[in-house]
Amino acid sequence: DIVMTQSPDSLAVSLGERATINCKSSQTLFSTSTYRNYFAWYQQRPGQPPKLIVSWASTRESGVPDRFSGSGSGTDFTLTISSLQAEDVAVYYCQQYHSSPVTFGGGTKVQIK
Amino acid sequence: EAQLEESGGGLVQPGGSLRLSCAVSGFTFSSLYMTWVRQAPGKGLEWVANINQDGTDKTYVDSVRGRFTVSRDNTKNSLYLQMNSLRVEDTAVYYCAGGAGWLADKWGQGILVSVSS
Numbered sequence: 001d002i003v004m005t006q007s008p009d010s011l012a013v014s015l016g017e018r019a020t021i022n023c024k025s026s027q028t029l030f031s032t033s034t035y036r037n038y039f040a041w042y043q044q045r046p047g048q049p050p051k052l053i054v055s056w057a058s059t060r061e062s063g064v065p066d067r068f069s070g071s072g073s074g075t076d077f078t079l080t081i082s083s084l085q086a087e088d089v090a091v092y093y094c095q096q097y098h099s100s101p102v103t104f105g106g107g108t109k110v111q112i113k
Numbered sequence: 114e115a116q117l118e119e120s121g122g123g124l125v126q127p128g129g130s131l132r133l134s135c136a137v138s139g140f141t142f143s144s145l146y147m148t149w150v151r152q153a154p155g156k157g158l159e160w161v162a163n164i165n166q167d168g169t170d171k172t173y174v175d176s177v178r179g180r181f182t183v184s185r186d187n188t189k190n191s192l193y194l195q196m197n198s199l200r201v202e203d204t205a206v207y208y209c210a211g212g213a214g215w216l217a218d219k220w221g222q223g224i225l226v227s228v229s230s
Contacts, residue, residue: 038215040216042158044158048222049208049210049220049221049222049223050150050158050208050210050220051220052212052216052217052218055216055218061218093157093158095158097214097215097216100163100172100215101160101172101173101174101175102148102160102163102215103160104157104158104159104160105157106157107157107158
């Protein structure tokens, strides 16, 4: 199974400041046949189901604010929130959908400092 | 807008069975690859099972294989998870989710399954 390792486990950022979350996979998530990274980010606000915010490592989903950006390729990926807002308080999960079983990272809790 | 609503959860004793359902509306259900994901209390997300659009391809996480069965009825726009031989460690909120392939962009609110004596 592909292991997804997120860091940090939690972080506290001031409103308007940048938040950066990292995720590392134990195997490459890049497909040489499709030239795509099979990697996604989800946001889970308290008491809510997860919400897909970034797919294919860097494609922001419709309606997701442009302060969210995904980057990386292969085994190393990053989610950046350029200017943290109060509504961004949540746990963020990375996910690989390259190989079965689909696996998630352990989550990163983002709070306001 | 797609809506997914889980039902069938509750409290069950170890070794018991439960059948979860997920009713999908606002989207062409038969076009969706469907997934069950669970979240133990205070823990992270765990993918449980997938089923393809016509129900011919099913995959499971090792911990539930042989105990859980995923199925769907495209005439009823519904997804199911039959859970047998339940264990305490199966206690979790179970989410149904759908999308193109293993990437789930539509999620239900979740349903709690508690396994306890």
